[in-house]
Amino acid sequence: EAGVTQFPSHSVIEKGQTVTLRCDPISGHDNLYWYRRVMGKEIKFLLHFVKESKQDESGMPNNRFLAERTGGTYSTLKVQPAELEDSGVYFCASSPPGQGWGNTIYFGEGSWLTVV
């Protein structure tokens, strides 16, 4: 069974440009999460989808970040325009259906973003 896959694995863009990160969750997983780790900091939550609906987007840093999950399958995270402080690794994760506490959450390998 395929795990959570993310694309691209690495991206280098200039300040002011746009980048779109894609995540394919494990098949059948209704819950999809975005997290990120910026340099020297902890991994921080960005948002949580249940199917195509945003359940919790309290971690989104500002309106330059837009996450979508059309059709409840894959998700994209767009950063527009990118700033230097957006550099870091963006992790996508998924978990099985249901809001049961303690669902095992499966992480992808991350998309490494460098803004220069």
Next chain:
Amino acid sequence: SQKIEQNSEALNIQEGKTATLTCNYTNYSPAYLQWYRQDPGRGPVFLLLIRENEKEKRKERLKVTFDTTLKQSLFHITASQPADSATYLCALQLEYGNKLVFGAGTILRVKS
């Protein structure tokens, strides 16, 4: 303020010994606490989960304890091996929602 603290220094131990990693938290009331392993350049991998009403959980060579009075979790790896060398992350799953709050992680190095 809310914070999660893990051993700030790397933990270096000899193969065969037991590694003990600490996770302390302040001003959180987690329903669950999870431990993850992360290798360089990879995503976190789930290891163990313990509920607030559980004291201890085991899985093979791994053991987790959870003391909600002390607001602390201990993560033990017995009979450690060089392959156990990685960063170990503590994460709190709060009462509302599936959002995880991560600690900074502890680097474990097991030497043969």
